[in-house]
Amino acid sequence: MYALLNNLTIIEASSFVASPSAGLYLAQMGASVVRVDQIGGGPDYRRWPLGPNGDSLYWENLNRAKKSLALDLTSGEGRELLVELVRKTGQFITNFPVDGFLSHARMAETCADLVTVRVMGRSDGGSALDYTVNAAVGIPDMTGNGPDPVNHVLPAWDLLTGAYAAFAMLAALRHRDGGGGGQEIRVALQNVATGSVSNLGMIAEVLASGANRERLGNAVYGAFGRDFVTRDGRRFMVMAITPKQWAGLVRALEIEADVAAIEAVRGVSFARDEGLRFIHRDALFPIVDAAVAQRDYATLAAALAAEGCCYGAYQTMIEAAQDSALVTQNPMFATTQNPSGLTYPAAGSFATIPAMARGSVRAAPHLGADSEYILSTHLGLSTTQIGALIGKGVVARS
Numbered sequence: 001m002y003a004l005l006n007n008l009t010i011i012e013a014s015s016f017v018a019s020p021s022a023g024l025y026l027a028q029m030g031a032s033v034v035r036v037d038q039i040g041g042g043p044d045y046r047r048w049p050l051g052p053n054g055d056s057l058y059w060e061n062l063n064r065a066k067k068s069l070a071l072d073l074t075s076g077e078g079r080e081l082l083v084e085l086v087r088k089t090g091q092f093i094t095n096f097p098v099d100g101f102l103s104h105a106r107m108a109e110t111c112a113d114l115v116t117v118r119v120m121g122r123s124d125g126g127s128a129l130d131y132t133v134n135a136a137v138g139i140p141d142m143t144g145n146g147p148d149p150v151n152h153v154l155p156a157w158d159l160l161t162g163a164y165a166a167f168a169m170l171a172a173l174r175h176r177d178g179g180g181g182g183q184e185i186r187v188a189l190q191n192v193a194t195g196s197v198s199n200l201g202m203i204a205e206v207l208a209s210g211a212n213r214e215r216l217g218n219a220v221y222g223a224f225g226r227d228f229v230t231r232d233g234r235r236f237m238v239m240a241i242t243p244k245q246w247a248g249l250v251r252a253l254e255i256e257a258d259v260a261a262i263e264a265v266r267g268v269s270f271a272r273d274e275g276l277r278f279i280h281r282d283a284l285f286p287i288v289d290a291a292v293a294q295r296d297y298a299t300l301a302a303a304l305a306a307e308g309c310c311y312g313a314y315q316t317m318i319e320a321a322q323d324s325a326l327v328t329q330n331p332m333f334a335t336t337q338n339p340s341g342l343t344y345p346a347a348g349s350f351a352t353i354p355a356m357a358r359g360s361v362r363a364a365p366h367l368g369a370d371s372e373y374i375l376s377t378h379l380g381l382s383t384t385q386i387g388a389l390i391g392k393g394v395v396a397r398s
Helices: 018-028 057-062 076-089 104-110 130-137 156-180 189-199 202-209 243-253 256-266 274-279 281-293 297-306 317-321 324-328 371-379 383-391
Strands: 009-013 032-038 067-071 091-094 115-120 183-188 224-229 235-240 310-313 333-337 343-347
Touching: 009 018, 009 076, 018 032, 018 057, 018 091, 018 115, 018 156, 032 076, 067 076, 067 371, 076 091, 076 104, 076 371, 091 156, 104 115, 104 183, 115 156, 130 156, 130 189, 156 183, 156 189, 183 189, 189 202, 224 274, 224 281, 235 243, 235 297, 243 256, 243 281, 243 297, 256 281, 274 281, 297 310, 317 324, 371 383
Parallel strands: 009 032, 009 091, 032 067, 091 115, 115 183
Antiparallel strands: 224 235, 235 310, 333 343
16 A cells, blocks of 8 residues: 555446456555445455355455445435435546446536546447457467467456556546546457557557467467476476576576577577577477476576576466465565455555555455445435435445
């Protein structure tokens, strides 16, 4: 947690990954983010993975550092409370449909400065999820050895969309602060995926060549990079993109003579051109395979580190969770007590600000934990009014 956005309040009505992660990133930079859910929980409230008591570990980590308001969003009164809360606050993140009771145009009728960031599946309003978008842009057809497409398990497009939505909110607020007024920004998951592969040159590549990129398994396209296995059975990934990394790898493996022989036969120099290392991988991979297979991982890792090489051993998720550099001694993490009842290290802000102290990592709220506080402080409702809403089942508290 950092106190960069302490004067900013954002209402979030969302579910799943992209939209909640946008609110999470803003909360980790100090914004007061109010997550509004249906009483009893929205569609992601029990989403896997689950803790032993059935609580969603997914939900309690995507909603850290937020406040929670539980409303009956199937009722007109509950919906109007949410709309009024958005209008009073002036900043809104959602993945609700464009039309309907959370229409930006409707809410902005009495709040011209309202900024709405709306995460969508497709820009035409159609449904899309990370996994369907990933399939559509062709990434699974480039992954693995083939011939079948391979889905990855990381919802990368969701996470990129959430980060882009947080950026879009701050860009819109800067525009408003300069006198530009409020507006709605729509961030479509499909556009984030397609735009990202375009920015990486992949669309230009296939259109220019008229062919799909060949499948490379664990090898890296356009550079020297692949997984190798040591004598004691440790599999690790090594990359040699820069001249320094390549020279260090050659020295660490003591393959100078072998590399020089390939260069002489093929009339090339691998010293500065990563593309040539990729083109001639048929000759380079076998000599690296052989050199790695003659060494134990601990010895090899020490040699690679001494040469400033870029490498990393494959780990299971359990091993990663117990890794001192990644988690247990990483200042980004702190141990928290959570709604699930479990105590474990949880991540704070990904960014580090050297001039500022990190605030504590905050747990997610219990559903409806802040309902009375939010209705009182943001809408000015009295205790009697809030009690009546709770009695009618329009509002719930934890």
